[in-house]
Amino acid sequence: MSIAEKAFLGSLMKAEYLLKDTVIHPEQLESLLHRTIMRKIIELNQAGKGIDLISLTTLPDLDTFGGMSYFSELLSYADVEKFDATEKLILDLWKEREKRSILRLATLSDWEIAKVITELDKINQLKMEDHTSLQQALSNIYEAPWEDQLASKSVTTGIGELDEMIGGFQGGEVTILAARPSMGKTDVMLHFAKTAGWAGYLPLVFSLEMPEKLITSRLMASTGGFNRAKMRDPKRMLNQSQKDKWSDVIGNLGQTNMQIFDGAGQTIAEMRAKTRKLMHQFPYKKPILFIDYLTLITSSQVYGGNSHQQVTEISKSLKTMAKDFDCPVICLAQLNRSVESRADKRPMMSDIRESGSVEQDADVILFLYRDRYYNKESQNNSLEIIVSKNRNGQVGTVEVNYSEKTGAILG
Incomplete structure (x- = not known):
């Protein structure tokens, strides 16, 4: 029988906490x-x-x-230090078996080639190695302005008034950051992430929708004050003073030690495994997790398509993860369209999709509102951060300056 599977099961017996973090399901093991x-x-x-x-x-x-002899044998194969590598090997072997099974079924059932490709893609999309450190990502774009483009202390929010209101981000607490699309959620999240990094924490960004390259581009634009539209072709569109500033911005962002995971449909178990791995790599830094966004997280069960039950499971799992790692978890959420039908379009708790469990489990709920988004003639460039729930303090509104062109937040 597979030595990798023996090492995997032995490690689970030796270190029970790994059972919460593993991404392997029983069905993915070869041995019955x-x-x-x-x-x-x-x-x-x-x-x-x-x-x-x-x-x-x-x-x-x-x-x-x-x-008893077989359980003893499994334990003798245990190797907790190599658990991540063992998991990856088991997952790779399972993928190969699944691909062979799909091709056999396709031959027997005379599938169209498009269906075969779709089914194989589903297998390929299951991956643990979707991780890019921001330093690595920044090194990849270091030369961009000169190249042709190919087609339990609290963590500061970086916004003084918001820190006073919520006390910064606390270990073990879940913060929900919710808004309608194009309101600035990702920019605010990245502002929180880089501020935490500069303060000595380890920001882990789980981006389930936006690819790493776009996140890196947004970080460069907001930090350097570069117009986002110019980031598509820095060589042609940035002026000389901006190009001179480029390497300094990369140096500043590199100091955040931000880590980016951009795999679609990640589960909480996968996030836990990746977090624990990074905590081993950076033993002297406290992690802070950012997830974009709530309803893109894959739940462990399907619940017959019942989205309320799926969100309830995910919401509770986020809280458990925050407590287990004693770190802050900041998760973005979309608001439903009901906000658009009201005269006052400032969000309310009921606007969060499947809001019941989220409202109950979250320690802090922040809404974003920009008057200029709804009133194009408005000269008001402020972004309202509405503290709608604060388990350990006051609620209210904090106004910050927000640049739509660069994505910069000025508290």
């Missing part, structure tokens, strides 16, 4: 016995029982799982 063992381990864990060697050897149906 190993699938049965993993299902039993999950069942025991969910019932609040131990999954160590002593606990497992007291099972009444011990022989079904290979007996």
